[in-house]
Amino acid sequence: MTAAPPIEARGLVKRYGHITAVDDVDLTVSAGDVYGYLGPNGAGKTTSLRMLLGLIRPDAGSARLFGRDPLEEGARALDGVAGFVEAPRFYPYMSGRRNLEMVAALDGDGAAGRIDEALETVDLTDRASDKVGGYSHGMKQRLGIAGALLRDPRLLLLDEPTTGLDPGGMRDMRVLIKRLAGQGITVLLSSHLMGEVEELCDRVAIVGNGRVLYEGSLPDLIATTAGRYEMRTTDDVYAAELAGRHVDVSDVARGDGALTFSADEATVAKLTIALGMAGVGIHSLVARTATLEELFFRMTES
Amino acid sequence: MSAEAIPVERAEARRLRAGRPGVRAVYQWELRKLVAQKRTFIGVGAAVLVPLIFIVALLANSGSGPEDVPFGAYVRQSGLAIPLVCLFFGAIWLLPLITALVAGDIFAAEDHNGTLKTILTRSVERWHVFAGKVLATLTYTLLALALYVGIGSVVGGLVYGFDPLTTLSGTTVAPGRALFLTAAGTVSYAMPLAAMASVALLLSVITRNSAAAVVGTLMFSIALQILGSISALNFLDPYLLSEQFNGWQGFLREPIDWAPVVRAAWVSALYAVPAAAWGLTIFLRRDVTGG
Numbered sequence: 001m002t003a004a005p006p007i008e009a010r011g012l013v014k015r016y017g018h019i020t021a022v023d024d025v026d027l028t029v030s031a032g033d034v035y036g037y038l039g040p041n042g043a044g045k046t047t048s049l050r051m052l053l054g055l056i057r058p059d060a061g062s063a064r065l066f067g068r069d070p071l072e073e074g075a076r077a078l079d080g081v082a083g084f085v086e087a088p089r090f091y092p093y094m095s096g097r098r099n100l101e102m103v104a105a106l107d108g109d110g111a112a113g114r115i116d117e118a119l120e121t122v123d124l125t126d127r128a129s130d131k132v133g134g135y136s137h138g139m140k141q142r143l144g145i146a147g148a149l150l151r152d153p154r155l156l157l158l159d160e161p162t163t164g165l166d167p168g169g170m171r172d173m174r175v176l177i178k179r180l181a182g183q184g185i186t187v188l189l190s191s192h193l194m195g196e197v198e199e200l201c202d203r204v205a206i207v208g209n210g211r212v213l214y215e216g217s218l219p220d221l222i223a224t225t226a227g228r229y230e231m232r233t234t235d236d237v238y239a240a241e242l243a244g245r246h247v248d249v250s251d252v253a254r255g256d257g258a259l260t261f262s263a264d265e266a267t268v269a270k271l272t273i274a275l276g277m278a279g280v281g282i283h284s285l286v287a288r289t290a291t292l293e294e295l296f297f298r299m300t301e302s
Numbered sequence: 303m304s305a306e307a308i309p310v311e312r313a314e315a316r317r318l319r320a321g322r323p324g325v326r327a328v329y330q331w332e333l334r335k336l337v338a339q340k341r342t343f344i345g346v347g348a349a350v351l352v353p354l355i356f357i358v359a360l361l362a363n364s365g366s367g368p369e370d371v372p373f374g375a376y377v378r379q380s381g382l383a384i385p386l387v388c389l390f391f392g393a394i395w396l397l398p399l400i401t402a403l404v405a406g407d408i409f410a411a412e413d414h415n416g417t418l419k420t421i422l423t424r425s426v427e428r429w430h431v432f433a434g435k436v437l438a439t440l441t442y443t444l445l446a447l448a449l450y451v452g453i454g455s456v457v458g459g460l461v462y463g464f465d466p467l468t469t470l471s472g473t474t475v476a477p478g479r480a481l482f483l484t485a486a487g488t489v490s491y492a493m494p495l496a497a498m499a500s501v502a503l504l505l506s507v508i509t510r511n512s513a514a515a516v517v518g519t520l521m522f523s524i525a526l527q528i529l530g531s532i533s534a535l536n537f538l539d540p541y542l543l544s545e546q547f548n549g550w551q552g553f554l555r556e557p558i559d560w561a562p563v564v565r566a567a568w569v570s571a572l573y574a575v576p577a578a579a580w581g582l583t584i585f586l587r588r589d590v591t592g593g
Contacts, residue, residue: 050591075427088420091417105330106425106426108322
């Protein structure tokens with residue numbers, strides 16, 4: 001028997017008036033994935049996460065967490081699942097610890113016994129008795145993670161967890177996410193920060209205007225752009241002419257004091273010899289794979 | 303799938319053994335949240351202070367006490383008439399306001415703080431949250447009412463004496479009996495007050511705005527009283543929630559007149575049950591988009 005995947009969303013649609021915030025979104029997150037959910041602001045990432053957590057009803061489609069639909073099974077569908085959408089929110093008039101005690105009481109299952117450990121993990125032990133109303137944004141963000149850890153989750157949904165953090169806070173948050181993923185927790189990380197997704201995730205879904213534009217492995221996506229080279233020579237005009245004559249070289253373009261073209265490795269080797277024999281010196285030859293950022297803009301702005 | 307089976311065993315299995323949290327967990331924490339908020343103390347404080355202010359005003363004024371009000375003429379004969387006068391005045395706006403202060407806020411505050419998503423992504427169902435909040439609201443409301451009547455009785459008795467009370471039928475009852483009838487009357491009075499709480503809860507769910515729900519409840523209460531004061535609409539009076547705040551007076555007759563008491567019960571239910579059902583339906587189905 002194959003266990004149901006941590007997340008399986010099919011054909012999710014959510015409309016607000018005539019605006020379709022989420023348009024036929026399919027997502028499959030497998031156990032152990034650190035899954036990047038990448039899109040510009042307003043792409044429907046948060047709305048999708050809310051549907052996954054049963055906070056809002058899809059107009060069409062279904063979401064299943066470990067095979068359970070929150071619309072059908074209510075809170076039971078969230079067993080083993082934790083996380084937050086947008087910034088985590090707590091009661092400002094109670095202390096951090098008191099807030100955690102409250103959510104732990106609503107979790108049951110010995111969650112209260114994990115409070116100290118969770119506070120320790122997010123480094124809030126010293127401020128736990130202060131009222132949340134006085135917390136900085138970063139502290140609330142960390143308290144949100146602590147609240148999620150109380151559920152001893154197998155799946156963690158994090159919505160832009162580093163947004164609004166200072167550089168140190170962002171680094172600490174990423175280290176923490178890596179550590180949690182290393183413990184075998186499946187993570188869905190929504191983000192609009194390419195670097196963050198490239199650093200943390202092994203699979204991605206890129207969304208724009210409510211639609212999924214790409215879903216799959218991140219290395220595969222990057223590899224689709226392999227075979228592009230940038231070259232600077234002593235005579236770009238002549239080099240471009242030579243390259244253009246070569247049947248296996250395509251998309252030759254000249255600009256910015258460099259020459260770009262597409263070819264496989266064997267062809268590139270032949271081309272360098274041909275250039276040398278023709279008396280053209282090569283200053284530099286660099287394989288240019290696109291960054292996730294370039295791919296992202298290519299997909300979301302086309 | 304052994305790699306999968308081990309973590310699956312963890313939290314869920316323990317949760318099944320321990321029993322899932324439900325209404326009780328929500329109720330306990332709703333009470334703790336009320337205790338941590340100023341408005342709770344403003345409401346309870348008003349319930350304690352107003353009878354005291356009434357007694358101080360009586361002491362400062364040597365007249366005969368409020369006229370044209372049930373038991374108004376007897377306040378200096380027996381301190382036990384004081385809580386009854388307070389009940390009569392409290393129905394106009396004070397007790398509906400004290401009730402609405404918390405009932406109108408208890409859902410709207412979650413919207414204001416953005417915390418609905420916090421509590422609805424744990425292991426309790428939405429109806430658990432709704433029921434826990436309703437129970438916490440009723441607990442607060444009944445506590446405020448009990449303090450209001452209790453302070454009036456005790457301090458009124460200490461100042462003007464725990465003397466026999468003249469009933470609305472003109473007979474006199476012993477102090478013990480008077481206290482018992484006051485307690486029974488308070489229970490009757492709690493019914494329309496609970497219905498008022500139910501309306502405030504509904505407005506709290508619908509408006510998602512604490513101030514709108516509190517003011518809306520007061521407007522509702524006052525609108526009903528205006529309807530009650532229009533003589534052309536007298537046929538409506540028996541069905542107005544505001545009128546049910548007088549049902550308790552049935553206990554202060556000899557023999558006890560059960561008709562207004564029974565009417566207060568079913569008319570209050572006529573307001574409370576649909577309002578609560580409507581509020582629950584909205585709460586179960588609503589999209590939690592804030593926060």
